[in-house]
Amino acid sequence: MLDVIGVGSVEDLFAHLPEAVRLKQPLDLPAGISEYEVVEYFSARAAENATGYSCFLGAGAYNHFRPVLVDTVVSRGEFLTSYTPYQAEISQGTLTTIFEFQTMICQLTGMDVANASMYDGSTAMAEAAMMAVRATGRGRVLVARSVHPEYRAVLRTYSENQGMPVEEFGYVAEAGTIDLEDLDRKMDDLTAAVIVQSPNFFGIVDQLPAAAEIAHGRGALLIVVFTEAVSLGILRPSAEADIVAGELQSFAIAPSYGGPYAGVIATRDKYVRQMPGRLVGQTVDTRGNRAFCLTLATREQHIRREKATSNICTNQALLALMASVFMTVYGKQGLRELAEQNLAKAHYLSGQLRPRFCGKFFNEFVVKAAGRTPDEINKALLKKKIIGGLPLGRFYPELADSMLLCATEMSRRPDMDVVAEAFQ
């Protein structure tokens, strides 16, 4: 090859680089190890994980069953290793799966259009806020304290550097739902959007119609956020929402220590041009056959540059595909049944405890620890190979004596009984 390009040695290819930046010794790397030793190394690391524990953690990352079919489909080379298509129209298979994904998300959320997926629920929420700012021409956003604390932190990261003021409004101490009076007080004609999560961080189904009235009454948009996608199987999709942003981790995406996940953003037809991210559309080819393409590309930065709706130019294709397989495997009825099981299990557990809030909840709820601290209870549970709920003091100082418990279809009755006992 050196002969072909007319060069004497590999070193000659670097001859133009200044001496000062040239590395003069070999890299200090250990000698290679055999494939067997590599496998052994990772097996040993994996064995350090706690396996066979029951988990009662929720708070944005949920313990749900991953149907076996998911990995079978997703492991196909065409899906697993292909990069995001640049000449999209050639990748009809990929575009087909994304179009199906978008369709199912619309069916679940009741929205007119959904994009090809976002990085995760938190960034989807931040992008929804920016969308509302563009759509209304207003600069300010209101977000409920009952929205996931880490989602609010991500929103702050986006907003601080854009000069987009974000203000929080509180929740009602007894019900755990949004404080409508506080929202009304803080609402004004400069507000682009009101962001509410339902079920909220405390697991409670929140006051969406009432929030919508306050938001729409002053010309702001309502952004509805979800972290637990399984709730979509049983909760009425919000007819009042202008934009829906959420997390699909519950749909066959393993918790994976926090990611990668796949976010959702969906909206009404009239806001579609303000939507960020990839959008797959259906069309016909020159022979009149149904075909798919990336559409409304003029929203994106490779065309609109600094006036683009966002700098995201990709999606979470593989994870969105996992979610698509999940939705297909369960189907409408299966998803409802799954949601009902979650509801039943969580209420079996809560029935033995005293939930702190009286609001109706889905599969998570808050319990006050009496006598011991939440950390002490979790320590005791850990000895019994049970991972307890999330102590809330970290995010809500006023709830430092409480923890957020989550029960899903994976929770076993004997374990729930042990958890309940730990609170007595």
Next chain:
Amino acid sequence: MYPENFRYTKEHEWVRVEGDIGTIGITDHAQQELGDIVYADLPKPGTSVAQGATAGSVESVKAVSDIYAPVSGQVTEINPVLADAPEKLNEDPHGEAWLMKIKLSAPAEIGKLLSAAEYQKYIEAEK
């Protein structure tokens, strides 16, 4: 091809002045360069625009082109036809597919614009 009673900009917009109202649009040259137009993003009536500043954009499938206001003033009307039939911009850019009407705040600005003959010469030179 290019109406005598219009005035033109180097950014390929035209304006037809009647009293203190200017009707503006994009030229035939512009629509040819853009290709199939799929969307016109126009400012809301009541918006103030300045001569030479951006006042919306026109989109084809793979490109976006900013519209630059040929004259300063306030937008009084935008063309309702374009919302459902943006392709009219390709078919009749000087007539049915006008973009918006502006109430002129500085009529003297018209003097700075090109006549039909000057515009014709300009696009010929551009080729």
